[in-house]
Amino acid sequence: xxxxNQTFTRALQQKGINRRRFIKFCTAMTATLALPPRxxxxxxxxxxxARKPVLVWLQxxxxxxxxxxxxxxxxxxVLEVVLDLFSWEYxxxxxxxxxxxxEAALERVVREEKGKFLAVVEGAVPLADDGVYxxxxxxxxxxxxxxVCPNAAATIAAGACAWDGGLVRAHPNPTGxxxxxxAVPEANVINLGGCPQNPANTAAVLVHYLTFGQLPAMDxxxxxxxxxxRIIHDQCERRAHYDAGRFVQEWGDEGHRKGWCLYKxxxxxxxxxxxxxxxxxxxxxxxxxxxxxxxxACASHRFWDVRSPFYERLPQVPGFGADVTAGxxxxxxxxxxxxxxxxxxxxSAIRDRMRxxxxxxPPQASNQPPKA
Numbered sequence: 342x343x344x345x346n347q348t349f350t351r352a353l354q355q356k357g358i359n360r361r362r363f364i365k366f367c368t369a370m371t372a373t374l375a376l377p378p379r380x381x382x383x384x385x386x387x388x389x390x391a392r393k394p395v396l397v398w399l400q401x402x403x404x405x406x407x408x409x410x411x412x413x414x415x416x417x418x419v420l421e422v423v424l425d426l427f428s429w430e431y432x433x434x435x436x437x438x439x440x441x442x443x444e445a446a447l448e449r450v451v452r453e454e455k456g457k458f459l460a461v462v463e464g465a466v467p468l469a470d471d472g473v474y475x476x477x478x479x480x481x482x483x484x485x486x487x488x489v490c491p492n493a494a495a496t497i498a499a500g501a502c503a504w505d506g507g508l509v510r511a512h513p514n515p516t517g518x519x520x521x522x523x524a525v526p527e528a529n530v531i532n533l534g535g536c537p538q539n540p541a542n543t544a545a546v547l548v549h550y551l552t553f554g555q556l557p558a559m560d561x562x563x564x565x566x567x568x569x570x571r572i573i574h575d576q577c578e579r580r581a582h583y584d585a586g587r588f589v590q591e592w593g594d595e596g597h598r599k600g601w602c603l604y605k606x607x608x609x610x611x612x613x614x615x616x617x618x619x620x621x622x623x624x625x626x627x628x629x630x631x632x633x634x635x636x637x638a639c640a641s642h643r644f645w646d647v648r649s650p651f652y653e654r655l656p657q658v659p660g661f662g663a664d665v666t667a668g669x670x671x672x673x674x675x676x677x678x679x680x681x682x683x684x685x686x687x688x689s690a691i692r693d694r695m696r697x698x699x700x701x702x703p704p705q706a707s708n709q710p711p712k713a
Contacts, residue, residue, distance in 0.1 A: 363385065364381070364385060367381050367384045367385040367388065368381050369541075370384060370544065370545050370548045371384055373541055373542065373544075373545040373567065373568075373616075373620060374545050374548070374549055374557065374567045375566075375567040375570070376567075383552060384548060384552050387551055387552035387553075388548065388551060388552065391551045393427055393428045394427055394428065394457065394458065394459060394494075394551075395427070395428045395430050395450055395454045395457065395458035395459070396427040396428065396429055396430065396458065396459045396460070396461065397430055397431040397432070397447060397450055397458060397459075397460050397461070397489065397493075398429070398431065398432035398433075398434075398460075398461040398463065399431075399433075399460060399461065399462050399463065399464075399482075399485060399486070399489060400432075400433050400434065400463045400464055400477075401462065401463070401464035401465060401466055401467075401475050401477075401482040401485075401486070401502075401503075402464045402465040402466070402467060402474070402475050402482065402502060402509045402516070402518055403463045403464025403465070403500070403502050403503075404508075405434055405463070406500065406536070406537040407463045407499040407500040407503075407537040407538050408432070408434045408435070408463060409537070410537040410538060410539070410540050411499075411538075411540040411543055412434075412435065427459070427547070430446055430447070430449075430450050430458075431443065431446050431447045431450065433477070440478075441478075443478075444478045447489070451488065451489055451492050455492045456492065456493075456494055457494055458492075458493055458494065459493060459494060459495055459496075459497065459547075459550070460489055460490055460493040460495075460496045460497070461496070461497045461499050462486065462490065462496055462497070462498050462499065462503045462521045463499045463500060463502070463503055464482075464500075464502045464503055464509075465502040465503065465506045465507055465509045465510055465518035465519060465520060466482045466483050466486050466518065466519055466520070466521060466523075466524035466525075467481075467482065467483070467509075467516035467517055467518045467519075468483060468516075468517040468518070468519060468524065469515070469516050469517030470517075471483075472484065474516040474517075474518075475516075483524055486521060486524050486525050486528075487524070487525050490521060490525045490528035490530070491525060491527050491528050493528070493529070494529070495529045495530075495531060495550065495556055496521060496525075496528045496529060496530045496531070497530075497531055497533060497543070497546060498520060498521045498522065498530055498531070498532045498533060499533050499537070499538045499543065500533065500534070500535060500536060500537045500538045501534055501535060501536040501537075501639060501640075501644065501645075502518075502520070503520055503521050503532075504520045504521075504522075504532040504533070504534045504562075504564075504642075505519075505520040505523075505532075505534075505642055505643055506518045506519050506520050506523075506643070507520075507536065507645060508536075508645050510643070510645070511645040511646050512646055520532070522563065529556075530563055531546060531556045531557075531559060531563055531564070531565060532562060532563045532564045533546065533564070533565070533568070534562070534564055534569065534615075534639070534640035534641070534642075535615065535639050535640045536637075536639040536640075536644075539568070539616075539617070539620055539622065541620045541625075542565070542567075542568045542616070542620065545557075545565075545567065545568070546565060549565075562642055564640075567616070568615065568616045568620075569614045569615055569616070569640060570614065571614060571616065572610070572611065572612075572613065572614055573609075573610040573611075573613045573614065573615055573617060573618060573630075573636055574610040574611040574612075574613075576616070576617075576618035576619055577610055577618050577630055578600075578618065578630075578631065579600060579601065579602045579603065579630060580602075582600070582601045582602040583602040583604055587601040587602060588601055588602050588603075588604055588605045589601050589602065589603050589605060589606050590605060591606075592606070597633065600633075603630060603633075603634070603635040603636075604635075604654065604655070605654055606635050606652060606654075607635050607650070607651055607652035607653055607654055607655075608630065608635030608636050608655075609635065609636045609637060609638035609641070609648050609651075609655060610630065610635070610636040610638075611655060612638060612641070612655060613636055613638035613640065613641050613648075614640065614641075615639075615640040617629070617630075617636070617640075618630070618631075635651075635652075637651050
């Protein structure tokens with residue numbers, strides 16, 4: 342950790358990161374945030390002047406996958422600095438302190454940094470039986486969340502469990518697990534759905550906060566639009582195969598080896614929104630569909646319940662290619678054109694015939710009532 346009064350520029354120098362790499366990072370963050378290129382200079386200027394706000398990371402009913410995701414970024418020299426830029430006061434997984442000393446650090450942040458610090462929540466919050474199914478330091482997760490999150494400037498729900506309960510909320514949900522927004526409705530929450538969240542998006546949210554002093558624009562689920570505003574199907578590199586009717590029929594077949602569309606193998610990309618295809622994972626190396634596995638829609642609301650069975654094909658989705666080959670599409674188009682031509686010809690013949698016939702004489706009006 343760097344001193345709390347240290348600027349980002351000084352942190353960069355200590356990390357041995359030159360100006361060129363810094364601007365490259367700012368450009369990447371601007372692109373991730375879906376901002377125009379002209380914002381690169383504004384992002385860079387804001388980060389250079391920024392001083393370390395305090396951040397606490399809470400872990401409740403979780404597998405630690407979101408912590409692992411952000412800690413295992415393998416090419417994050419500048420990303421590490423962005424994270425180090427925050428005064429990381431509490432994170433059970435990585436902090437050196439333990440026991441009463443650790444809990445005292447969290448309490449000090451809530452007391453001294455009220456309304457200024459950021460909170461990250463990983464994991465669901467159980468409500469059943471007064472929350473006894475998750476306790477930390479003798480306090481329930483519910484009690485801790487209600488104490489910490491309303492006092493934070495903003496709370497980031499990292500991953501599916503913190504957002505909507507995730508796996509632990511899946512039927513039958515014996516612990517009554519919910520996401521942080523349901524557990525603490527008064528908290529200012531932004532949800533980073535995904536199982537786990539993508540560290541690039543987490544960094545982008547932090548950069549946006551440091552640059553503009555507020556959270557980015559969000560959708561109806563309070564997810565940042567820059568990460569969850571586009572359907573995966575429309576960004577997928579296998580989309581051309583879908584449109585051409587080229588589908589993997591079983592794992593390991595020729596189509597699978599050639600990178601054909603995984604729709605028939607249960608891919609949920611046509612109904613899921615996330616920026617996986619563009620941001621990817623492992624420092625932009627790949628993402629599940631590129632690696633040969635269908636999308637599970639892990640960034641969708643309650644995906645463990647509503648998107649399973651994961652290998653069951655979605656119902657018919659719009660667009661060519663759902664159940665036909667390219668040849669069948671061509672035959673269908675040809676037949677449609679031929680049919681339209683025939684209909685047009687019949688209609689023209691009827692019109693021509695009517696033009697050659699005398700107009701029908703309307704019947705004379707009658708005062709007699711119609712017969713029953």
